[in-house]
Amino acid sequence: MNEVRCTVPSDTAYLPMVRAMVTEGARLAGFDPETTHGILLAVTEAVTNVIRHAYGGEPDQRIDLLLGTRPEHFRLDIVDYGHFVDPSKIASRPLDDLRPGGLGVHLMKSIMDRVEYRPNAHGGTTLTLEKHAPAAKGSS
Amino acid sequence: MKVTQETQGTAAIFIVEGQVDLHTSPELRSQLRTALNSRSSPLVVDLNAVSFIDSSGLATLIEALKSVGSYGGKLRLCGLNPDVRKLFELARLNEVFDLRTSRAEACGP
Numbered sequence: 166m167n168e169v170r171c172t173v174p175s176d177t178a179y180l181p182m183v184r185a186m187v188t189e190g191a192r193l194a195g196f197d198p199e200t201t202h203g204i205l206l207a208v209t210e211a212v213t214n215v216i217r218h219a220y221g222g223e224p225d226q227r228i229d230l231l232l233g234t235r236p237e238h239f240r241l242d243i244v245d246y247g248h249f250v251d252p253s254k255i256a257s258r259p260l261d262d263l264r265p266g267g268l269g270v271h272l273m274k275s276i277m278d279r280v281e282y283r284p285n286a287h288g289g290t291t292l293t294l295e296k297h298a299p300a301a302k303g304s305s
Numbered sequence: 306m307k308v309t310q311e312t313q314g315t316a317a318i319f320i321v322e323g324q325v326d327l328h329t330s331p332e333l334r335s336q337l338r339t340a341l342n343s344r345s346s347p348l349v350v351d352l353n354a355v356s357f358i359d360s361s362g363l364a365t366l367i368e369a370l371k372s373v374g375s376y377g378g379k380l381r382l383c384g385l386n387p388d389v390r391k392l393f394e395l396a397r398l399n400e401v402f403d404l405r406t407s408r409a410e411a412c413g414p
Contacts, residue, residue: 177328184324184357202357202388209359213327260397263371265364268396272360275395 169232175216175245176224183212183230187241190232194239196298203276204239204296210269211243211292218255219247219289237298245289252282308336316412317345322354325362334365341369346378349411353384363396370402379403383411 171186173179184205191201212228220226226246233240257274258267273280279295306329311318317340325333340348348369352358366382373380383405385393393399405411 177326180326180328181324199388199391203391205357206359206392209326209357213359213361216327263367263401265367266360268360268363272392272395 167234169234170229171232172227172229173212174224175220175226175228177213177216178224180209180212183208186230186232190234190241191239193234194298195237196239196296200296200298204294207273207276207280207294207296208241208243210273211241211294214250214255214269215243215245215247215290215292218250219245221247239294239296241294243292243294244285244287245291246287247289249284249288250282250290306332308333310336310340313412315345316347316349318349318351318408318412320351320354324356325358325365327359327361330361330365333362334368337365337369341372344376344378346373346376347411348373348378348380349408350380350382351384351408351411352382352389353386353408355384355386355389358389358392360396363392363398366402367398381405381411383408 169190173183187205187208188201191204215228216222229244231242255270257271258264277294277296279293281293283291285291306321306323306325309320311320319336321333350366370380381403385404
């Protein structure tokens, strides 16, 4: 089994801790620092969206993180226990509409190879983020 | 994240260090707000020591850009490392913000 599981509170103070875990996961999978930085950004946007949209900013709710660590492949499942968040409700703004906010989903989709939302058994949302190392693209 | 404020001539300089995310961006917004309220210009945000910034950090800078424009002032960013610059490019904000290579250049006329 190549999977790391952890649970963090829906508190923005824990975002650096999430990034620390993801950094080590991406390093184990063999990603270069530039790609790892992109993954950190995508994961931060995803967890931030959970805190904001699934939990309405409540800092004491539960977020489960399941990190897959096979070589040249990054996968993170982000599981919340809030309510299913319709992806269309958090869609990105047009990039030429200059206003604060509305960039998170655009950034996730620009960086990751797979961004998938689905309802989970807890009544919340499971978001899967996947990224293949450049050399592994098309081979899996 | 740590924000240090300096002045140079009319320029209000904000030297940002560390990680800017939803947890820390309110502090950056609060400090920028003080300079915006006193209509400082140019506002210079030095990102040289920023190791990470997310969309909440970008939102803070977009707010400041709109506010400074409301009184005819200027906002300039400098010291973007390649990772931070990549984020601006992904969001197509490299064409919106006045990006300078050095703090000295950003503080100029």
